[in-house]
Every structure is written in C-alpha cells, then in structure tokens.
Amino acid sequence: xxxxxxxxxxxxxxxxxxxxxxxxxxxxxxxxxxxxxxxxxxxxxxxxxxxxxxxxxxxxxxxxxxxxxxxxxxxxxxxxxxxxxxxxxxxxxxxxxxxxxxxxxxxxxxxxxxxxxxxxxxxxxxxxxxxxxxxxxxxxxxxxxxxxxxxxxxxxxxxxxxxxxxxxxxxxxxxxxxxxxxxxxxxxxxxxxxxxxxxxxxxxxxxxxxxxxxxxxxxxxxxxxxxxxxxxxxxxxxxxxxxxxxxxxxxxxxxxxxxxxxxxxxxxxxxxxxxxxxxxxxxxxxxxxxxxxxxxxxxxxxxxxxxxxxxxxxxxxxxxxxxxxxxxxxxxxx
Amino acid sequence: xxxxxxxxxxxxxxxxxxxxxxxxxxxxxxxxxxxxxxxxxxxxxxxxxxxxxxxxxxxxxxxxxxxxxxxxxxxxxxxxxxxxxxxxxxxxxxxxxxxxxxxxxxxxxxxxxxxxxxxxxxxxxxxxxxxxxxxxxxxxxxxxxxxxxxxxxxxxxxxxxxxxxxxxxxxxxxxxxxxxxxxxxxxxxxxxxxxxxxxxxxxxxxxxxxxxxxxxxxxxxxxxxxxxxxxxxxxxxxxxxxxxxxxxxxxxxxxxxxxxxxxxxxxxxxxxxxxx
Numbered sequence: 001x002x003x004x005x006x007x008x009x010x011x012x013x014x015x016x017x018x019x020x021x022x023x024x025x026x027x028x029x030x031x032x033x034x035x036x037x038x039x040x041x042x043x044x045x046x047x048x049x050x051x052x053x054x055x056x057x058x059x060x061x062x063x064x065x066x067x068x069x070x071x072x073x074x075x076x077x078x079x080x081x082x083x084x085x086x087x088x089x090x091x092x093x094x095x096x097x098x099x100x101x102x103x104x105x106x107x108x109x110x111x112x113x114x115x116x117x118x119x120x121x122x123x124x125x126x127x128x129x130x131x132x133x134x135x136x137x138x139x140x141x142x143x144x145x146x147x148x149x150x151x152x153x154x155x156x157x158x159x160x161x162x163x164x165x166x167x168x169x170x171x172x173x174x175x176x177x178x179x180x181x182x183x184x185x186x187x188x189x190x191x192x193x194x195x196x197x198x199x200x201x202x203x204x205x206x207x208x209x210x211x212x213x214x215x216x217x218x219x220x221x222x223x224x225x226x227x228x229x230x231x232x233x234x235x236x237x238x239x240x241x242x243x244x245x246x247x248x249x250x251x252x253x254x255x256x257x258x259x260x261x262x263x264x265x266x267x268x269x270x271x272x273x274x275x276x277x278x279x280x281x282x283x284x285x286x287x288x289x290x291x292x293x294x295x296x297x298x299x300x301x302x303x304x305x306x307x308x309x310x311x312x313x314x315x316x317x318x319x320x321x322x323x324x325x326x327x328x329x330x331x332x333x334x
Numbered sequence: 335x336x337x338x339x340x341x342x343x344x345x346x347x348x349x350x351x352x353x354x355x356x357x358x359x360x361x362x363x364x365x366x367x368x369x370x371x372x373x374x375x376x377x378x379x380x381x382x383x384x385x386x387x388x389x390x391x392x393x394x395x396x397x398x399x400x401x402x403x404x405x406x407x408x409x410x411x412x413x414x415x416x417x418x419x420x421x422x423x424x425x426x427x428x429x430x431x432x433x434x435x436x437x438x439x440x441x442x443x444x445x446x447x448x449x450x451x452x453x454x455x456x457x458x459x460x461x462x463x464x465x466x467x468x469x470x471x472x473x474x475x476x477x478x479x480x481x482x483x484x485x486x487x488x489x490x491x492x493x494x495x496x497x498x499x500x501x502x503x504x505x506x507x508x509x510x511x512x513x514x515x516x517x518x519x520x521x522x523x524x525x526x527x528x529x530x531x532x533x534x535x536x537x538x539x540x541x542x543x544x545x546x547x548x549x550x551x552x553x554x555x556x557x558x559x560x561x562x563x564x565x566x567x568x569x570x571x572x573x574x575x576x577x578x579x580x581x582x583x584x585x586x587x588x589x590x591x592x593x594x595x596x597x598x599x600x601x602x603x604x605x606x607x608x609x610x
Contacts, residue, residue, distance in 0.1 A: 050510065052506050052509065052510075071509075072506075072509045072510045073509065073510060073511065073512030078510065079506075079507070081503045081506070081507060082503075083501060083503050085501065085503035085504045085506065085507035086504070086507075087507075087508070087526075089525040089526055089528075098508070098513075098521075099510075099511035099512055102508075102511055102512040102513050102517060103512050146507075150511070
C-alpha cells in the first residue's frame, strides 16, 4: 500500500513562501511526476513528503495515517537523489544493505535481499566495488537498489537522471518504468524535463511558484491544458501562442496551437509565412517560420518537406485542436 | 634565450628556498649538535660546528638528574587525553555548525576562535584559583581539562571546514535509511571525514605537546610534561647549554618524528578547503 495525501501543505523559509498551500491525492501504485521550471517548489514538495523538511502548515498522510511529525525513516519511504548520494566509503553491497542494517535486520537476510536487488539491477558482479569505481549509470542503479531493498510504501525520485548523458537517460527511464511495472509500488518522480514526465507518468502534476497548475494524465494535460502555463510547459516543441488581432479572429484574446496541429501548403492557407530555420530530425522536420503579425511560429511536419530558409509557405491551423485562453490565461472551454 | 633565463631563475629560486629552509631548521640542528658537546665546547668561541669531541654524557646526566621517561609518559597522557576529549565534544559541535547552521553560526565560530587570541596570562589567576578550589592543581585531570578547552575552538573550526565539504544529500540518504543522528555520525560522517579528523587529531596532539604556559603554572611534580622538564634546566644552577640541549632534543624528538611521518596529512589538513 502506498496512498499519499497532502492536505494544505505549506512551506516557508523565513519570509519566503515556497509552497503556499498544496492539496493532492496520490493513489496507491501510481507513477506521479512533479514537473515544473526550476525553483517551482517541486523538489521541496518531495522533501516535505520524505520528511527531510518540516512542514510550515498542513498534513502529510500515508495510507490515511498522519505522518507529519514522523522522522524520514519512520515513514516507510525510499528516496533516490539527484547526486545518487551513495556512501563513498562502503562497498556496493553495504550501500544497498545499509538501511536494513540500521533497521537491525539479521545479516543473512540482508545478504539475501541485497543479492536479490543486485540481480534485478544487473549489479551482481559489482557488489564488492566502491561507488567511485562505478559509472554514472551503475551508481544510479545502486541508489535504486538501496531504495528497493527496504520494500518501501513509495519511492521518491529527485531528478534522478539529470546527471546522466542523453543515451543513458533514455535507458534508465525505461528501467525505472519497468521497475514500476514489476513492483507496482507508488512512485513520485521529480523532474524539470517534460519529456520524462510525459513518457513515464500515470499522473503529471505541473507546479509553478509552489502552486499546482494542473494535475492529470499526460494526454489530458497535452490535449486540454487548463491554462497558458501548462499549455506552454507540456509538449515539445512548445505550443505556438498567438495574441491580438490574429487571435480575435478565432474568438479569443489568446489562442494556442501545437506545432503538430498545423497544416502546411505551398499554394494556399490561412497564414502566409516565410521559413527562417529548418531542423530535420529524420522522422520529422521542425520549421521555424516568420508570420506577419504573429512573430515566430513552430511547425512540425512528417518526413522531409524539402523546405529551405526563405521559402514562402501557407499554414492552416486545425480549428478543432485550437486552444483558446481568456485574458487571465485560463483556458476557455466550449 | 627565454628558456635559459627561466632555468637560471628557477635555479635561483631553488637556492633561495633551500637557504630559507636551512635558516628555519638551523636552530634545531644547532640544538641537536650542541647536545653532543661537552659544556666547554658548547660555549666555545668561535663556535665549533662539527669538529669537537662527540659525547653522550649529557644524555646520561639528564636521565640521571630527572627521569625523562616519566615526563614523556605525562606528555603522552596529557596530549592524548585532551585530544580524545576534544574529539568527543568537537565532532558533535562541528556537526551542528556544519549541518544545522543558523544565522549566528559564523559569529559563534569566530567568537570561539577569538578566545585563542586572548593572552593566557589574563585568565591565569581565576583558573589557578578554580583548580585550587577543586584540588586539581598538579593533576592530569586539571591540565587535561585546560588543554582540551584551550584547543577546542581550533578543533571545532578544523572539523567544521571538513564537514562542510561533505555533501548534504549523503547524510539525508542515511536519514532516509533509518540512521539516527548518532549512527549517522558514526557510520557515515566520520568515515568520510577520516582525513580531516586525522589531521585535527595530529594538530591537537602537537599543540598539547608543545603547550608550556599552563604546564609550568599549574603543575609541579606529578603531572609535569616534557615542556616543564626542559624549563627545569634553564635557571637554577646557571646555564648548562649542552645539558639543556640534550633535554630539549629528548623533549621535541617524539613530536618532531610524529610530524615528520605525517607531514603530508598535516599539510593537507591545514590547507583543506583553501583550494577546491
């Protein structure tokens, strides 16, 4: 079991309000990603759940038990840190087994559990090494192993992949997802990378200045963002935002259209534009174009269009997938 | 040509460095040499450098007059005793300063260190009276407490600079793993800070070993360390340079050897944090 409830959680550092008030329910067994720009309070929120920071107000409940005043270890949670935070003077086996040793588990049982976790994470042959002798990916797996053996109610990940190179990051992303599928334990994952959020999460929580802007399934956030902030934060490349006269034509002071929801033609269309930059990824092409009265727009086309900088094109937005926002930046639902 | 210029420049610098080092080392060298002279040779003018009658007589006399080994034992007891006490208080204190800092942490650290700048003689009378009241004059306990307290600020400061270099997240990880504060210090912090703790211990032993002011003022026979042993040679029957040198050589030899073998550790400790 691992249901977590946050009730009116507030955190201030001296006079600075980091998290005004957060209410959130994290269902048992779900994979929840906290995402937002740096300084949005996502790591602080995770640390509040972990017990590494004290709440200024509110309550944290785990399986309906109020753990607000519990020490970190008493909460039955495991955490994987951005810097891995391995104990450099201990072997891999001791690192993984440290939590069990602290809990007074008999040595034979520690060995058994460490062997099991090591096997699961392909670390068996490294058990006698020190963290300093391992690669970044292996270190991260040791950190995950240390979290697994304690059989926690929930795993907390604090930007665990940001110290890895791009290729390894994709691989570890898959491994963590696979781990979640096999353990079915609640996972809370903090990242500033919306790709990680989209690909891994059951539920994404978008944070901005300590407030939850929107929480929901990845596709829900992608398809119907509640406000401009979420609209711009989720999706890559970023949604095109158009304001003023051009937007009014579509019945709102501000409209948004994703780069993949724009039709491109060489002959005719709603918006005449001029290509400024072409980015070819192979499977698709991103065109950065200058549109009169709208500034720069991004368009995504499948395959290679053969467009060159300076070409004249015509764009037509898919009206059905247009996002409309009121002057406050909130989505207008029809 | 530029290359040649740098070579001669380097030669000059090397020569200067050696000259300077010799200048610093010369008093100790002279003391050791003098300890092997007869009293007549020791005060001879012009001074005799190497060509004199080498003798061990001074060492035999010194050992005969007072028991060197007893003073040496006292020095060891005092420096180790004060160092162990210092660690027991210094590690938790430095932990608190490094990992739970408040707005005033820096000021408190500086204030503590500033007590080292006060001349000891300023508090001689009150401390003397306190020791007298508690019957601690000329006891190990009395002098150990004084040495421990007078070196504590430096110990805390050194341990603090070491602890500050240890990533916070590692300690948080151990907290998540269920380590209590105490286990965190014993299993995680201390092993990681071993180099820092070692150089702190070393420096404290050296400082305690060389401490003279309090040793002379609050000890007499029972707890007197080697510094008091040397001092006993200076006045009563005039100056006996050769015997004084022999006594001094005996007194500083253990600590010089300790420092010699651990100089790498010591230098690293004293400059730690200066360069990343």
